[in-house]
Amino acid sequence: MQTTMPTTPSTRDKLAVGVFLALAFGLSWLVALPLWLGDGLANPWFPVISIAMMLTPAIAALVTVFAVERPARPWRTLGIVPLKPARRLIAYLALAVVVPVALIFAALPIGALFGVYSMDLVNFSGFQAMLDEQLAAEGVGNLELPIPVVVLVLLQLVSIPVGAFLNLIPALGEELGWRGWLLPKLLSLGTVPALLISGVIWGLWHAPLILLGYNYVDAPGWLGLTMMAGMCILVGAVFAWLRIRSESVWPAALAHGAFNAAAGSYLLFAAAGERVDTTQATILGWTGWIVPLIFVAVLLATKQFAPPKPAPALPGQQSETRSQQEAAS
Numbered sequence: 001m002q003t004t005m006p007t008t009p010s011t012r013d014k015l016a017v018g019v020f021l022a023l024a025f026g027l028s029w030l031v032a033l034p035l036w037l038g039d040g041l042a043n044p045w046f047p048v049i050s051i052a053m054m055l056t057p058a059i060a061a062l063v064t065v066f067a068v069e070r071p072a073r074p075w076r077t078l079g080i081v082p083l084k085p086a087r088r089l090i091a092y093l094a095l096a097v098v099v100p101v102a103l104i105f106a107a108l109p110i111g112a113l114f115g116v117y118s119m120d121l122v123n124f125s126g127f128q129a130m131l132d133e134q135l136a137a138e139g140v141g142n143l144e145l146p147i148p149v150v151v152l153v154l155l156q157l158v159s160i161p162v163g164a165f166l167n168l169i170p171a172l173g174e175e176l177g178w179r180g181w182l183l184p185k186l187l188s189l190g191t192v193p194a195l196l197i198s199g200v201i202w203g204l205w206h207a208p209l210i211l212l213g214y215n216y217v218d219a220p221g222w223l224g225l226t227m228m229a230g231m232c233i234l235v236g237a238v239f240a241w242l243r244i245r246s247e248s249v250w251p252a253a254l255a256h257g258a259f260n261a262a263a264g265s266y267l268l269f270a271a272a273g274e275r276v277d278t279t280q281a282t283i284l285g286w287t288g289w290i291v292p293l294i295f296v297a298v299l300l301a302t303k304q305f306a307p308p309k310p311a312p313a314l315p316g317q318q319s320e321t322r323s324q325q326e327a328a329s
Contacts, residue, residue: 006190016068017185023060024177025205028053032208040212050209054170057177057205065181079180079249088308092246096255097164099238101262103295107281107288108266117281118271124149126270153268163261164254171256172249178202179239180249187244191305195296199236203229219279227279227286234292235259235283241299244307 009017031053035043043049061078071077083089111117120126128149178198186194206228210216216224242251266282278284283292299305 006193007188009185009188012069013185013188016064017182019068020060020064020177020182021201023063024057027056027059028205029208031056035208035212041209041214051170051173053208055173057175058173061177061181077181077184078176079184079243079247079252080176081248083248083250089246089248089250092242092248092251093254096242096251097161097258099242099295100235100255100259101160103235103238103292104259104262104265104283104288106291107283107285108269110290111281111285111287114280114287116285116287117266117276118274119269120271121269124153124268125272126274127153127268129272130267156265156268160258160261160265164258167257167260168254171260172253174202175239175243175249175253175256178236179243179252183240183243192300195237195240195305196233198240199233200229202236203232206232215284216278218275218277223279227284230286230289231284234289234296237296237299238292241296241304244305247307 031049034045035041035049065071065074065077069077075081108117108119112119131149131152178201182201183194183198186197189197204225206214207225210224210228211221213224216227219227239252239255242255243249263283266276270276276282280287282288
């Protein structure tokens with residue numbers, strides 16, 4: 001994958017992007033239709049529907065690549081291969097687990113400093129209250145937990161990397177479309193336009209759920225969708241960095257899985273009785289965007305969205321290449 005100076009997309013590229021977007025958005029609304037016709041997010045099939053919705057960008061990308069574009073190397077076009085150089089890929093897979101989780105946790109104290117989120121890092125009273133409510137709902141409200149709440153918090157935290165890998169396949173359902181296929185197409189417009197456009201598209205694609213109150217329970221639909229688009233621009237830029245620098249979709253997919261695994265961690269640290277406004281607090285809200293914005297700005301300033309330089313050829317390989325060039329001439 002290579003980035004170049006901004007150019008005008010070809011008619012074929014425009015057609016491919018149009019087909020991809022029509023399928024990704026159309027299928028997402030079709031999959032989410034039972035929620036709109038029934039009980040919304042309270043639908044007992046919501047977990048299954050939400051996972052099925054995550055697969056729609058991958059379906060759109062596969063149809064576009066194999067039915068519209070038909071490139072010589074389709075799996076490379078999607079970022080599935082190559083899986084080398086292995087050392088570089090492993091390095092970016094490691095960053096994919098660490099960076100999104102770090103950004104999510106950085107959002108919490110910043111929200112507390114701005115006064116939009118109250119934390120309890122001593123007694124974890126909010127998490128304790130949530131556990132008590134769950135026990136009461138199961139009819140065992142007087143049962144005391146066999147282990148301290150702080151140990152439960154630690155167990156939740158150490159399970160995040162495991163959750164990242166468990167979330168990998170559904171996350172790949174989205175990333176195969178957004179960063180695997182769409183982002184490289186948009187890079188012909190320039191890096192910053194590609195990051196902005198792909199982020200907005202990713203955010204708006206969530207509309208079937210956001211308009212039902214997903215992520216932004218207390219916000220009107222237009223505000224929730226606007227906030228989601230803003231968050232997706234910044235987080236999507238981080239995923240894009242991993243995709244471009246690794247030349248593979250796998251780090252972006254793992255980062256997405258890690259992000260989903262850690263996104264609800266604010267519930268561990270909220271003070272009891274705290275009503276978290278996600279338009280202001282957590283990674284979903286404006287205070288949570290400060291650190292990702294700085295991080296992305298640093299990546300842009302240091303040209304980290306440029307593809308990696310090819311490894312220098314060994315002396316024997318240079319001679320072979322020169323011989324091939326001479327033979328061709």
